[in-house]
Amino acid sequence: MAITRALKDKNKNIEILFVGSKGGIEEKLMPQANIPILSIRSGKFRRYHKNKILNIIDPTTIFKNIKDLSRFIFGIFDSLKIIKNEDPDMVFLKGGYVSLPFGIACRIKKVPYFIHECDVIPGLANRLLLKGSEKIFVAFPVDNYNAMPQERLIYSGNPIRKDIVSGDAEKARAAFGLDSKLKTVLVIGGSQGSHIINELVAEALEKYLEKFQVIHIAGEYDFDWLEYKSKNLENKDRYKLFTFLAGDLKDAFAVSDIIITRAGNNVLTEVAATKKPAIVIPLESSTNDHQLANAKAYTREGAAYLMLQSHLDPKKLFKETERLLNDSEELKFLSEKVAGFYKEDSADIIADNLIAFYKDTLKEEGKGEKKRSEKSRQNKGSTE
Numbered sequence: 001m002a003i004t005r006a007l008k009d010k011n012k013n014i015e016i017l018f019v020g021s022k023g024g025i026e027e028k029l030m031p032q033a034n035i036p037i038l039s040i041r042s043g044k045f046r047r048y049h050k051n052k053i054l055n056i057i058d059p060t061t062i063f064k065n066i067k068d069l070s071r072f073i074f075g076i077f078d079s080l081k082i083i084k085n086e087d088p089d090m091v092f093l094k095g096g097y098v099s100l101p102f103g104i105a106c107r108i109k110k111v112p113y114f115i116h117e118c119d120v121i122p123g124l125a126n127r128l129l130l131k132g133s134e135k136i137f138v139a140f141p142v143d144n145y146n147a148m149p150q151e152r153l154i155y156s157g158n159p160i161r162k163d164i165v166s167g168d169a170e171k172a173r174a175a176f177g178l179d180s181k182l183k184t185v186l187v188i189g190g191s192q193g194s195h196i197i198n199e200l201v202a203e204a205l206e207k208y209l210e211k212f213q214v215i216h217i218a219g220e221y222d223f224d225w226l227e228y229k230s231k232n233l234e235n236k237d238r239y240k241l242f243t244f245l246a247g248d249l250k251d252a253f254a255v256s257d258i259i260i261t262r263a264g265n266n267v268l269t270e271v272a273a274t275k276k277p278a279i280v281i282p283l284e285s286s287t288n289d290h291q292l293a294n295a296k297a298y299t300r301e302g303a304a305y306l307m308l309q310s311h312l313d314p315k316k317l318f319k320e321t322e323r324l325l326n327d328s329e330e331l332k333f334l335s336e337k338v339a340g341f342y343k344e345d346s347a348d349i350i351a352d353n354l355i356a357f358y359k360d361t362l363k364e365e366g367k368g369e370k371k372r373s374e375k376s377r378q379n380k381g382s383t384e
Helices: 002-011 026-032 054-056 064-087 097-107 124-129 162-166 170-177 195-203 205-211 222-229 249-255 265-274 286-299 315-324 328-339 345-365 366-384
Strands: 018-021 038-041 091-093 113-117 136-138 153-155 184-188 213-217 239-242 258-261 277-282
Touching: 018 026, 018 064, 018 277, 026 038, 038 064, 054 124, 054 345, 064 097, 064 345, 091 124, 097 124, 097 286, 113 213, 113 345, 124 315, 162 195, 170 249, 184 195, 184 249, 184 265, 195 205, 195 213, 195 258, 205 213, 205 315, 222 239, 222 258, 222 277, 222 328, 239 265, 258 315, 265 328, 277 286, 277 315
Parallel strands: 018 038, 091 113, 113 136, 136 153, 184 213, 184 258, 213 239, 258 277
Antiparallel strands: none
């Protein structure tokens, strides 16, 4: 969304088509933003083990993977049909299992494509699409990507919605019923809610609420038992529990003094954008340990405090949270360092490069103009 807005701001004549997965949430979101969307079939390869053989023969996933393999193959044909009908000048691929069939179709039809890698360790789709890409936009500084072709890397950062930095702490205190004299801990478990983080905080919740106040975005699945567990606590009014936050999320960031979170690329970018000190607990089952790699990229620069899930217990997490909140110099240091990971112009960097490629390559070769004139003739023919 951020990239499409940047492209339109720079050139209102650009035609943008979004391609997503059948049944995906984007089928609802894109029409709301007046962006046309087409869908393809797609399938993911579930890899929950470090051992490649186990990933193939795992009885809990083998039949789902076989089913999704057929969806992936059909997705390539869906993509080829879209390319034939829409005749795009170029394609931007965000990564993930939906990008792979479309990227393969781009190779077959010789359509130039760009990819964006939002993690330190590239996902399977992007690894397979690297070779034929024009440029590779990366979310972290390029020295984190030694295994990728350095000459084609562009450090763009990770595009996120810009309103995340416009939060209002006073508005948050009023909306959430917070005490201005108490420090605030924001707990984010990711888009689905992290059961492990929820448990770690819940087991020491009484201790947190003795000294601090907590905004807890727990996800849908753990909400009920967390609400039940907290209802009889002495300082229950200091605990603000939510399944998720949408419009109020920016205010929750603004009012927080420290954040406890996973190490997904989006939430880390939001932490960097809002300059918030964070305790980062990577998801241990993430593919290729990409969350751990993301977290290490931050901690190497002193930009976040890393705690491994396997070494954690509720008491240890609380103690570290308390220690950091009582150390104003450390909080200031973390805030200054994490800010360096946010590129405010991330969407603009990507948009500028896509437009420059069109002007310098496609337009120079006459391909872009030729396509536009052909499309114009076709449109006239259909209307007449």
